[in-house]
Amino acid sequence: MIHEKLANVFSELCHTIEMFILWACIKRSTILRGAIVRQHAWLEGCIVGWRSVVGRWVRMENTTVLGEDVIVKDELYVNGGQVLPHKSIALSVPEPQIIM
Secondary structure (H helix, E strand, O other), X not given: OHHHHHHHHHHHHHOOOOOEEOOOEEEOOEEOOOOEEOOOOEEEOOEEOOOOEEOOOOEXXXXXXXXXXXXXXXXXXXEOOEEOOOOEEOXXXXXXXXXX
């Protein structure tokens, strides 16, 4: 019952939800249209751009920003990374930096 009420409130706020989020922890983050956050990902204080994909068991925090169409591979840690559009991340980013 509570889940249904939360889903109704969320859908009213977002109008149309075109993202796929399953068993992920998302805190103080923005997920833009068409983004996919895979299982067991942990996002805190992040912006995930349009049509981006966050892999399984990924941890992103500290104001990480993903541009449009960014792919973050499974099991990575991204700490404050700013990733430009149309990139793929295959290695962890332990210190804040711009990924070009």
